[in-house]
Structures are given as C-alpha cells and as structure tokens.
Amino acid sequence: MDTPTDVLHRVFGYDSFREGQQEIIDHVVAGGDALVLMPTGGGKSLCYQIPALVRRGVGVVISPLIALMQDQVDALRALGVRAGFLNSTQDFDERQLVESEFLAGELDLLYLAPERLRVDATLRLLAKGEISVFAIDEAHCVAQWGHDFRPDYLELSRLHELWPEVPRIALTATATPATHAEISTRLGLDQARHFVASFDRPNIQYRIAPKNEPKRQLLDFLRTEHPDESGIVYCMSRSSVDKIAEFLVDNGIAAVPYHAGLDARTRALHQSRFLREEGLTVVATIAFGMGIDKPDVRFVAHLDLPKSLEGYYQETGRAGRDGLPATAWMAYGLHDVVQHRRMAMEGDDAHRRRQVNHLDAMLALCETVGCRRTMLLDYFGQKGSQPCGNCDTCQTPPSSWDGTVPAQKVLSTVLRLARERRQKFGVGQVVDILLGKKTAKVLQHGHETLKVFGVGADLGNTEWHGVVRQLLAQGLLAVESDHGTLVLTDESAAVLRGQREVPLRRDTLLRPARTKTATSGGKSTPAAVELPAEAAPVFERLRSWRGAVAKEQGVPAYVIFHDATLREIATMMPSSLAELSNVNGVGENKLAKYGEQVLETLQEDDPTS
Known part of the structure; x- marks a missing residue:
C-alpha cells in the first residue's frame, strides 16, 4: 500500500505537505473523523483525495458544485486518478456508466451533489460498493444562517448512521467560531478531531x-x-x-x-x-x-x-x-x-x-x-x-479626527426636522440643509428657516456624506426600512449632549503600491517570487503551449499545469525528464503525458529575440 507521501509525490508531484495537511491525512487514513477549517488555497482537497487513494475502496465526495464537477473530475483524471461524478446534468447512459465503474471498483473518487443522497437509488448503489471515506466539501453550507446555506446538507448526518465504520471529513474555508460549532453539531462531528488552520491569506x-x-x-x-x-x-x-x-x-x-x-x-x-x-x-x-x-x-x-x-x-x-x-x-x-x-x-x-x-x-x-x-x-x-x-x-x-461637532450638527438637523416639522428625510436633504443650499426641495419645505441651515459650510458635500456614512456605521444614526429616511438612535442623545466623543476616519483616495508577498509554508513559496527577466519570455511560451493543449482537450488551462508550476519550469530550465520531475506539480502521469512537449517548448527560440 502506498503511503500518503508516496501518493503526494507520485500523483500530485509534490515532495512535502503544506502545514497541517499530513496530520489531517494520517488521521483520516487511520479511520478517524475530522472537521477541517482551512483557508482557500491551503490544500483542503488533498486532505480527502489522498486518503481516498491510500485506503481501500472509493472516496465519496459530497459537493454542492454541480456546474464544476466536470472540471474537478477532468483535473483528477489528468493526474491519473480514476474519478467520476453523479448529478442531475447527466443522462441515463452517463449515470449508468459511472455507476458500473463504481460497482466494479474502477473509481478512486466519486463526486455527488448533496441532493443525490436523498434518492433511495443512490443509497442502494453506495451500499453495494466499498467506500473508503466520505468527504463533505463546503461544509459551511450546513449552517442554517450562513451565507451559502443548502437544506440538503442537513441530511448528511445520516452518513454516519448508515456507514458507521467509514471515516468522514468535513471541510470549509469559511467559519466563525459559532459557525464552526454549528457545523460540528449538525453533521454529528462533536467527537471528531477538529483541525483549524490559520485563516490568513498573506498573498x-x-x-x-x-x-x-x-x-x-x-x-x-x-x-x-x-x-x-x-x-x-x-x-x-x-x-x-x-x-x-x-x-x-x-x-x-x-x-x-x-x-x-x-x-x-x-x-x-x-x-x-x-x-x-x-x-x-x-x-x-x-x-x-x-x-x-x-x-x-x-x-x-x-x-x-x-x-x-x-x-x-x-x-x-x-x-x-x-x-x-x-x-x-x-x-x-x-x-x-x-x-x-x-x-x-x-x-x-x-x-x-x-x-x-x-x-x-x-x-x-x-x-x-x-x-x-x-x-x-x-x-x-x-x-x-x-x-x-x-x-x-x-x-x-x-488618520482619525474628532468628528464630535460635525456629528452633533448632523444629529441636530435630523432632530429638528422630526421635532419642529414632524418630517423625515434622506441623506441628500440633510446635507443640503447643512451646506445652506436653497434647492427647490429646501425652499418647498421651508428648511432655510431652520436654525441649522448653513451651519456646515466648513465641510464640503463629499465630506458630509462621509460623516453621515460613519455615523450610520457606528450606530449613531439609523435608516428607516420603508423610505430610507434618517432617524436618531438610542446612542444619539449622548453625542448631542456632549457626553460622547465621535472619532471619524479621514478618507484617503491614495492607492498603495502593490507588493509581492509569497505564501508561507508548503512548496508554493518559491513560485511566489518575481520571475527573473530572462525567464519571463520562457514562461509566456509555456503559457502559449499550455493554452493550445487545453483548447485541444477542452479543459481549463490549469488542468494541464498551474501558473506556479510553469513559472518554476521557466526559472529552472530543466533539460531532461528527470530534472522536470523535480518541479512542483509535475507528477508521474503529467510527466509521461506532457514532459517531452515541455522540454521541446523550452528548446524553442524566443520569437521576440
């Protein structure tokens, strides 16, 4: 049996795991349940793909991403992984082919949309095969008040009831502590091992x-x-x-x-x-x-x-x-x-x-x-x-500045409109009153006679809009849902009485320069540096070759090789298949399939020279 490290190198073309990956993979390979919180780009997919390739049977991946399953399967097949999917986009013959491959043990990974598990035929199919691991991707979809709630995810706790011996791994890139707890409870993973990686995306x-x-x-x-x-x-x-x-x-x-x-x-x-x-x-x-x-x-x-x-x-x-x-x-x-x-x-x-x-x-x-x-x-x-x-x-x-007086002027205007005229208005009218603008709307309502009319001439229109925005952000003003008019809040009185200061952020339109920041951990760091000048045209030749191959095969370019891999090839300039095999992202299958083409592309003369 291959070890996880063997599979990482042979199939995916990497020499070492990113931070946290190996501990998760070893735990699942040993049969343990896991709940994994790891940022996008942190390598979550390997945490279930490698256990599926190491353990006996087929890894079943529950994913809500029907529109992307074909590309996910294409990417795995390009690596030599036997992958398939079942979802509502397939016709009867396509589904039957995948089902027969599953029953014959000819798949390593099977992707399912969550609603498929509510179909008895799917459960009967899974019961006839040997399952190595259940992976629940985008697990935050189970959180009822989350941003991507999917009702079908609420049924996934049944997996453990029906297959108690099969390890489960639930993964998400987005979870507050409260969402984390909800995922754990709803999927029955309170007794599982929880792995929480850094949410930082330094690049x-x-x-x-x-x-x-x-x-x-x-x-x-x-x-x-x-x-x-x-x-x-x-x-x-x-x-x-x-x-x-x-x-x-x-x-x-x-x-x-x-x-x-x-x-x-x-x-x-x-x-x-x-x-x-x-x-x-x-x-x-x-x-x-x-x-x-x-x-x-x-x-x-x-x-x-x-x-x-x-x-x-x-x-x-x-x-x-x-x-x-x-x-x-x-x-x-x-x-x-x-x-x-x-x-x-x-x-x-x-x-x-x-x-x-x-x-x-x-x-x-x-x-x-x-x-x-x-x-x-x-x-x-x-x-x-x-x-x-x-x-x-x-x-x-x-910088921040003391916006207490401007805040009092805004709040006072809203208060006077409500008390003296029994009126409510939106931001534009309040700002026009502060600036002393005798617009048709101001004159129509007699707002030029208000005591606050023109008291805001020290700031411009844009600045007053910024003040109102920040008062709303701080909860010192509110907006009525029906008409979008401004009203005071319980917090407003303290500002009007001078009992609370109001610091405001000074807006700046300056654009900071872009900096090049490499990711930390794993093997992505070397690829995140700037390309040497001499490598740039080689990288572009490799991209052109990749684009042509991807178009011919009808797959996204990254299924052939990621940019990071092409950048490393352009920098290292390998002259043999053995040297090319040392590049991150070049596994056995891709080396055999594309290696000679890559070396030929490297030997081409630069057409721009």
Missing part, C-alpha cells in the same frame, strides 16, 4: 476605497494593476452586473456577466469561458463562485458592500489560490451603508439581530484605521495577529 492584499465614480475607479484599477489578468467583480444587483460588464467591454476589458436572471445555458457558457480562458473578467452577483477551482484569479473586486465578513472572506478567497500575489479591492460608500441598514431591519427579530451583527462587523472592517487583515483574522477567532504590512491601512495609514 492577498486587502484594499477598500471610498466610492468616487466607482465604474471609473474599477477601470483604473484593472488597467493599471491587472491588465489582461483573470478576476471577478461582484455587484449586488443583476442590473448592475449587466451595466458593469457592458461598461468594461466598451472600454476594452474582456468581461462577461453572470447572474440568476440569465438562462442556464448562458451562465454555463460564461462560467466555462472564465475557467478556460486567460485574462477574462466575470462580473457577477454572489450566485457565482463557490468552489471555483481556477487558481490564477488575480483580483476580486466588490462594487457593493458584502452582507457579511463570512461572505466577503469567501468571495475574496477566490483570488490567488496559486499562492501568487492577488488583490481584494472594494469601493465602498454611503449608499451601501444606507441600503444595508434598510435591509437589516427586515424580517423577524432574530433575523434582524443576525443581519445587524453581520453588518456591524462588515462596517467595522471598512471603517477601521488599523490593519484590515488583523481585524479579519480576529473575526474568525484567530486573535493576536500582528499588522500585515500589506493592506491599504498598513501601507497608507489613515
């Missing part, structure tokens, strides 16, 4: 910019920092997705939209293009992305505020899975806060409390003057982290 630079013509900000970000690179842009609404995708295309950026309003064929086509093409941007709602295996996503941009830090971390985690530098960029403004405050007040009391807590944590990240990475890690239970030096607040530290 991702987190940046949040105040909104100032966000479409143009996004275009500048893509053109100056990520030209011709793959990435994801998240928007809240379908209409915004369509408009932003069209705007990018009109400005020379290759982009496609993705949202639930598109027909299934178009969504599948756009997802397939994103996985297979290089340099394509997908503009999407949060319906896109869970489980995306594309390793070379160089940026994730948000043009609207995510609903929670769990969602933000999950979405930004789709960048830089290969360990190379990537950017998580967001444009954030007053409208985001108003809209989310309104939505947070909908539903029953319990739902409102959860939504408000999620929003408060998200706003705290946006408004912090400290290290964003430290705050993120703290939220996920990783306390005491040091400032990273690689987020915007570390590289361009924002």
Whole structure:
C-alpha cells in the first residue's frame, strides 16, 4: 500500500505537505473523523483525495458544485486518478456508466451533489460498493444562517448512521467560531478531531476605497494593476452586473456577466469561458463562485458592500489560490451603508439581530484605521495577529479626527426636522440643509428657516456624506426600512449632549503600491517570487503551449499545469525528464503525458529575440 507521501509525490508531484495537511491525512487514513477549517488555497482537497487513494475502496465526495464537477473530475483524471461524478446534468447512459465503474471498483473518487443522497437509488448503489471515506466539501453550507446555506446538507448526518465504520471529513474555508460549532453539531462531528488552520491569506492584499465614480475607479484599477489578468467583480444587483460588464467591454476589458436572471445555458457558457480562458473578467452577483477551482484569479473586486465578513472572506478567497500575489479591492460608500441598514431591519427579530451583527462587523472592517487583515483574522477567532504590512491601512495609514461637532450638527438637523416639522428625510436633504443650499426641495419645505441651515459650510458635500456614512456605521444614526429616511438612535442623545466623543476616519483616495508577498509554508513559496527577466519570455511560451493543449482537450488551462508550476519550469530550465520531475506539480502521469512537449517548448527560440 502506498503511503500518503508516496501518493503526494507520485500523483500530485509534490515532495512535502503544506502545514497541517499530513496530520489531517494520517488521521483520516487511520479511520478517524475530522472537521477541517482551512483557508482557500491551503490544500483542503488533498486532505480527502489522498486518503481516498491510500485506503481501500472509493472516496465519496459530497459537493454542492454541480456546474464544476466536470472540471474537478477532468483535473483528477489528468493526474491519473480514476474519478467520476453523479448529478442531475447527466443522462441515463452517463449515470449508468459511472455507476458500473463504481460497482466494479474502477473509481478512486466519486463526486455527488448533496441532493443525490436523498434518492433511495443512490443509497442502494453506495451500499453495494466499498467506500473508503466520505468527504463533505463546503461544509459551511450546513449552517442554517450562513451565507451559502443548502437544506440538503442537513441530511448528511445520516452518513454516519448508515456507514458507521467509514471515516468522514468535513471541510470549509469559511467559519466563525459559532459557525464552526454549528457545523460540528449538525453533521454529528462533536467527537471528531477538529483541525483549524490559520485563516490568513498573506498573498492577498486587502484594499477598500471610498466610492468616487466607482465604474471609473474599477477601470483604473484593472488597467493599471491587472491588465489582461483573470478576476471577478461582484455587484449586488443583476442590473448592475449587466451595466458593469457592458461598461468594461466598451472600454476594452474582456468581461462577461453572470447572474440568476440569465438562462442556464448562458451562465454555463460564461462560467466555462472564465475557467478556460486567460485574462477574462466575470462580473457577477454572489450566485457565482463557490468552489471555483481556477487558481490564477488575480483580483476580486466588490462594487457593493458584502452582507457579511463570512461572505466577503469567501468571495475574496477566490483570488490567488496559486499562492501568487492577488488583490481584494472594494469601493465602498454611503449608499451601501444606507441600503444595508434598510435591509437589516427586515424580517423577524432574530433575523434582524443576525443581519445587524453581520453588518456591524462588515462596517467595522471598512471603517477601521488599523490593519484590515488583523481585524479579519480576529473575526474568525484567530486573535493576536500582528499588522500585515500589506493592506491599504498598513501601507497608507489613515488618520482619525474628532468628528464630535460635525456629528452633533448632523444629529441636530435630523432632530429638528422630526421635532419642529414632524418630517423625515434622506441623506441628500440633510446635507443640503447643512451646506445652506436653497434647492427647490429646501425652499418647498421651508428648511432655510431652520436654525441649522448653513451651519456646515466648513465641510464640503463629499465630506458630509462621509460623516453621515460613519455615523450610520457606528450606530449613531439609523435608516428607516420603508423610505430610507434618517432617524436618531438610542446612542444619539449622548453625542448631542456632549457626553460622547465621535472619532471619524479621514478618507484617503491614495492607492498603495502593490507588493509581492509569497505564501508561507508548503512548496508554493518559491513560485511566489518575481520571475527573473530572462525567464519571463520562457514562461509566456509555456503559457502559449499550455493554452493550445487545453483548447485541444477542452479543459481549463490549469488542468494541464498551474501558473506556479510553469513559472518554476521557466526559472529552472530543466533539460531532461528527470530534472522536470523535480518541479512542483509535475507528477508521474503529467510527466509521461506532457514532459517531452515541455522540454521541446523550452528548446524553442524566443520569437521576440
């Protein structure tokens, strides 16, 4: 029987495990249950793939990612792993073929959508075969108030009842301590061993910019920092997705939209293009992305505020899975806060409390003057982290200022409108009153006669919007859900009476320089350094070769080799198959399949020289 280390080297082409992997794998190989919390790009899949290859039988992987199963199976088959899947996209003959392979012991891994386990025929099929391990991927889907809840996941506790001797491993990249506990309870894993790795993604630079013509900000970000690179842009609404995708295309950026309003064929086509093409941007709602295996996503941009830090971390985690530098960029403004405050007040009391807590944590990240990475890690239970030096607040530290008097002016305006006129208005009218603008709306309601009219001439329109945004973020103002009007909160009185100071963050539009930060641990670190000048054209030749092979085979380019592997080949310039076999990511099957082609590509003359 192969050892896990043998399989790691022979099949996957790596000499050593990343931090934490071997302990998890050894535990599962020995028959133990495990709950694994590990960041995206940390190597979660190996934690169940290797036990499935080492233990007798077939590893059954429960995954919600129907649209991606084909690519996952293709990637494994490229490694020489016998993999298959069963889901609703297959016809009868396709399912029958996979089922016969499973019964004949001709599969190493079988991927199932969770709803398949509610079909008696599937349970009967599994009962006839030999199962080595059950892997429950994206396990946070079991958390009822999580950001990707899937009701079918609630049934997965049955696996242990039906197959008590088969080890189970549940894995997720996103879980607060509370979500962690919920996963454990709902999947019956309280007695399992829990492995919690660091949630840090040091290769991702987190940046949040105040909104100032966000479409143009996004275009500048893509053109100056990520030209011709793959990435994801998240928007809240379908209409915004369509408009932003069209705007990018009109400005020379290759982009496609993705949202639930598109027909299934178009969504599948756009997802397939994103996985297979290089340099394509997908503009999407949060319906896109869970489980995306594309390793070379160089940026994730948000043009609207995510609903929670769990969602933000999950979405930004789709960048830089290969360990190379990537950017998580967001444009954030007053409208985001108003809209989310309104939505947070909908539903029953319990739902409102959860939504408000999620929003408060998200706003705290946006408004912090400290290290964003430290705050993120703290939220996920990783306390005491040091400032990273690689987020915007570390590289361009924002200053804070005493905003007590401006806060009193805003709150006083809202109070006077309510008391003296029995009126409520939105942000724009409040700011116009403070600035002393005699607009038609101001004159219509006689607001120029208010005592606070014109008392805010010391600040500009943008600055006042920033003050209101931060008052909303701090809970010193609230938004009524029905009309979006501003109202005071229980906390407002202390500010108006001068009993509470209001520190505010001074917005800056400066863009920090990108830094190249390698990942820590494992074998991804050498690949994360800058390419030597002489290796750059070789890397591009290898990418061109890979693209042609991927197109011929109808698979994503990363199924052939990851960028990190090509970069290492370009730097090392191996001259024999033996030397090539020492490169990270070159296992036996890929060496036999592509080795000679790679060596021939390396020997080609540079067409640009």
